[in-house]
Amino acid sequence: MTGKIINNTLTALLCAVCLHAHALESDRRQPIAIEADQGSLDQKNQVTVFSGNVVIKQGSLNIRAERVRVAQDKNGNQTMQAEGSPVRFGQQLENKGQVEGQGNKVEYASATGIVRLSGNAKVRRGGDVAQGETITYNMRSEVYTVLGGKAAGLKNGGRVSVIIQPSGSKELKPKDLKKPK
Secondary structure: OHHHHHHHHHHHHHHHHOOOOOEOHHHHHOOEEEEOOEEEEEOOOOEEEEEEEEEEEEOOEEEEEEEEEEEEOOOOOEEEEEEEEEEEEEEEEOOOOEEEEEEEEEEEEOOOOEEEEEEEEEEEEOOEEEEEEEEEEEOOOOEEEEEOOOOOOOOOOOOOEEEOOOOOOOOOOHHHOOOOO
16 A cells, blocks of 8 residues: 555656656556665554655656655545755656756645645756746646745745756756856
């Protein structure tokens, strides 16, 4: 049962963070491998928690965090909360590209279809990059929101930075990016 909860949550999270790109279909059929310093399962309450250098892999999808909590309520709604400095994720795409992202906290709720990366949030697909204090994606409306520090409620915070490459352009390298001020 826990594997099913984690699998469904990872699949939904993956769909949300891929910025309309197509993840490898074969990844969904791969086993989920989880490594951590410690893990616990509360079968009665349908809550699984892994902590300490958590690494989750399923095919080309990988998530690295300090702590991951996955829960399912009585209605089958699932939530995932991952924390780290930062939480990092990545996956190979069907078009041979790669999607990567990070945030100090990543949250997903199946009931609302919302994925939220907060704290130095950044998502990169090929040469396209979005970064800010918080990146929220509503899977139902397909609307992305990127907030800078002040808009996210911080007194001192950077602005939003988005880079969108024209079709057929060369992919940017990490050294080409500057952190927004």
